[in-house]
Amino acid sequence: MPEKPIQGEKRAFMTGNEVVAWAALAAGAEIMYGYPITPQNEIMHYWTRMVPKYDRRFLQTEDELSAGFTTVGGVLAGKRAFTATAGPGNTLMQEPLSMAEAMRLPVVVVVQQRGGPSTATVIYSQQEVTMTTLGGNGEGLRVVYSTATHQELFDYTIKAFNTAWKYRFPTFVLGDGYQAKMRESLVLYDPQTRGIEMVPTEPYVGKPGLPGTDRPPTHMRNTYNVEEELYEVLEQYLADYAKAAPQIAEYDAFDTEDADLVIVSHGVVSRACKAAVKELREAGYKVGYFRPITLRPLPVDQLRETAGKCKQMMVVESANGQLDRLVKEAIFGSTVEMLSLFKPGVGITSEEVVSRVKEIKG
Amino acid sequence: MSVQPAMPKCWRIESKPHKFCPGCGHGLVLKALGQAIDELGIQDKIVFGCDIGCSLLSWDFFNCDTIQTHHGRTTPVVTGIKRANPDVIAVAYMGDGGGYAIGSQHLVNASARNERITAILVNNTQYGMTGGQMAPTTMPGQKTETSPYGRDPEKTGYPTQGPEMVAAITPEGAYVARGTVANVKQLKGFIKKALENQIAGNGFSFVEALSTCPTNWRTNAEETWNFVEKEMTKYFKVGEIKVPGPREKEGQ
Amino acid sequence: MGKMVKIALAGEGGQGVQSVAQIIAEAANEEGREALYIPNFGVEQRGGVSVAYLQIGDEPIGAPKFQTADIVVALSDRAVRRTNQYVGPETVFVYDNGIENIEEDLPKNAKKVLGIPAIEVSKKELHPRVFNIIIMGAVIKATEVVAVEDAKAAIEKKLGYKFEKNPKLREMNFRAIERGMELVASVM
Known part of the structure; x- marks a missing residue:
């Protein structure tokens, strides 16, 4: 068993991207999938440097569609899986996140907003609010935390995993290029020492036993044959979301x-x-x-x-x-x-x- | 309800008879896959991902854990699962549109990375679910809804030779073959070897299956079999294209 | 101690303004103060002027960038032009007086405009590689945001592995920081 990435608490002075990598480690994230885009790259840089020591995994994919869909796969396998993106990458990420919404998959995505529309700037913006809250061809069945400080980037990245796995809605941490690249102080901590219990994960596929004999097979879909079938599913999802919303909302x-x-x-x-x-x-x-x-x-x-x-x-x-x-x-x-x-x-x-x-x- | 006696053990009886059109080749490919799973005794290890298009109708086909994904995205979903849990045996099931058009970048990169997954691609030369449009695999001169006067290779290129491409870009350890629903026994053999190749951890394994779509081809039984056996094989050579091991074994 | 200090450092790529800002920020953090440092980056920086924005204070810091700096340090002709926008009536503007043809571009509205021969001193007295450390000394003297001992400790932390191999390098860096402070003291 590898040691805990953070023992107790420690004050640190680092970039926001580094904060995210530490937070994901501290939260017990097991695998990251990602594709390079500024200004989130250093999340992958720090993560890949630390994965061997803490027995975590990483896959660099061919694009953000793949980064999102492999993250979906990681979650289906029952792992705390996440990805990070920005700008045009976030645009592509909306497709896999739409599937995560349709299947209630606790995917975690960190977005470091950059200028838009199009390639625009790699620097900063708050122009990914509409897309991150309501993107995809659906109803915005997702949670979006907008952080302001490095401390929050750490706190809410950890929290995002718990919100996602507790309520089974895809969860975003919405940062920006400034937060990604700036350095300021924060306190890193092992969630357990703050009384934060990580919500346990469970596999959707690859569970023990012979499907159809020892247990029902997992059969998950996002396609429905008739309108009423979809409506019934969505009614349930929307009711679940409405019920969870007051518990999730923060200000x-x-x-x-x-x-x-x-x-x-x-x-x-x-x-x-x-x-x-x-x-x-x-x-x-x-x-x-x-x-x-x-x-x-x-x-x-x-x-x-x-x-x-x-x-x-x-x-x-x-x-x-x-x-x-x-x-x-x-x-x-x-x-x-x-x-x-x-x-x-x-x-x-x-x-x-x-x-x-x-x-x-x- | 009439269930064929030869139904593979891992098929899910509750979802049979299946929903594919009469004469569709999907049932035969899934039969070959089912037999291969049974023979290897890996029903409890299989994670089956199916694409959008007619392949999505297999979402409840097996008594195996199954994820129906997005169009073209089965390869990355299954890759993500396998990377997160290498103990499963991961199968990505897709059509020619999903594999060679909208998801081609995923197929190319999964091949290049030698992902330890098995991709099975059903080639019926057009988009079936959406009503018979031209696909990357449409034959020269073949009429479809979006090539009503026949595919003109000057304007739209020649059919994608998927297994040949995958064979060219995969590192050592990959297994690549093209089978046909006209020879289910051989197809099952290819799929079985593809699964064994994944189990051995050698590399990416890829089987294209030449298949039929009488609904959109607008063919009768005889014409259907003639097309898959005689016409398609003029362009798409059936056989093993790449097998793990020394180079000289290739292309035999 | 007391009020927040806002610093903009600008230069050409390779002049080391980003590492100066980072070291000062880390020194302030070590002192238990609030510090925020943000570089410009990416396409903006490639082939352009490198700007470091640094804020140090005792209260949590607000926006990462600011409109008007308390001190602006500009190390090239382009940097002088680029940083004019951060100058207000309370701003101390420091530039290297070895830069040619910039008289026209120097800010007219600054509280003070101080020219220091940092490039010349680095070349003649020390070594061009410690040019940015001279600038760091100048910033520390002009702002008094961190104690010189803490600045030295931060340099030690960042470059200690090099100093181990070549102790003369440590001496040169520490000398550079002191020279930078002297240069500013002499014109203030």
Whole structure:
């Protein structure tokens, strides 16, 4: 039995991609499948360096379709399997993830968003929100965690495996190029020492016993003969998702109680918004901060409650309204005035948020 | 319900009679596979992946663990399973469209990596499930829904010679053969050797099976057998193309 | 201690701005402070100017990049032009005064513009390979974000394996950091 990758706890200073590799190791991920694309490459680099020591596996595939489908295969074999991608790779990844949705397979995908559409930039964006939350030809039966710090990248990568295996919905960790490449401190830990039990995995195929005699064979499909057959399956899935959603949804908020204007953001942009709200409060502005941590499912009740208390909501994101659309759907019917600061494919600083609010509030 | 007495033991009786059209070759290929599984006594080790297209109708065909995947993606799914659990015997079952068109990059790269899986590809020269469109394997001059005046090789190329390609790009240890539903006994032998090759851990194993589709060929029984036995074999040579071991054994 | 310091370092590929930023960030982290360092990368960096963004403070750090830096260090003519956007009225702008034909491009709105002969000193007194360590000394002096001992410890951690084989290299690196500090002290 190889030693645990992390004994107890230790403070570390590293890139986000390295954090993901450590988190997957700590979570007991057994196999990674991947295809190179910037800015996620170093997840594979660190993983492949560590796999022999900790008895894990890796397969470099021919493209992201294959990376996604082999990851599906790894899960079917009963392993904590994951892949990582970005941008155009995430586009291809939607096909295998659609199959994972159809078969309720606990596939874990780490996405480090880059600019779009097309090849765009390898640097950064928040333009993969729509695709990651609702991609594929389906109903978005998936979980998406949007992280903001290296600590969260570590925490939520571990959590993603547990959410996926507990609820059997494919689960994404949505980072970005900034988080992938920047270095900052965090505490690495063995989940067990924090009281986090990893949800056990089980094989779908290759189970013991003679199928048809000792046990029924596993027969899994994603094709149905008639509409009603599909509808029955989907009704069950949607009911399961609706039931799990409040348990899964997470958010972070402060100063919303008496706020006139609440700034809504997610991921790395929420760091700028947090700093901006603090600065604006000190300057006497009645602003609040709301950040969905899960983009799918959204913390709908809390968003609606917040929208019901304030006069204005300003959605800030490095995309042209991808979070904004999700928020508007969640708070549909609210009379809150919706404002925005959209910078598709570009980072947002706290200075920009502050000046936008001052522009609005005078 | 009439079940043939020769039904392989690993077939699932509850899903028979099967759903393939009358005269379809899939049943014969799956019979050959079933017999090979029985003879090797590996029913409990098999993980069977089937593609989209007519091959998907085999999703509940065997008393074996089965995953029906996406069009062209059976090879990577089965690869992922085998990589994660090398104890299983993994079979990827697909048609010519799935293997040579939409999933060709997967077939090429699984071959190049010598994945320890067995791929069985049913070649019936067109897309059956979608209604008979031209496939990579459509014969020169053959009429299909998307080549209504016959396939013109000048415009659309010649039929893909899959086993020859796989043989060319696989490292040593691979097993490659082309069988036909016109000779199920021989086909079963090829499939059995392909499975044994996986069990031995030698490398990728690939069997193409020439098959029939009277529904889309719009042929009667005689014309159907004539096409698969006489026409297709003019272009697609039946036999073992690559076997593990010294080079001189090849192409015998 | 106290307020957050924002630093932008820019140079040509091979001038070592990224490793300088990384070493300073790691030194600050070792001191138990909050540090965030992000490079530019990929297509942006290939054939372009290499920019390192570094923030050090005592509170958790906000956005990884910023609009206005407290200190900008530019080590080539292109870097001088590229980093003008990060200069504000409170910015100290440090450049190598051996760069030719950049008088026009130097920022007009900076708090201070300091030219230091780092390239010349590295060539004449030390060795071109420690040029970036001189720059590191300059940054440390100009910002006081980390103690010099901690900076040296961070260098030791990163290059210790080389120093083991050639102890003179350690001496040269430590001398470089001190020279960098002196260069800035003399113009401040």
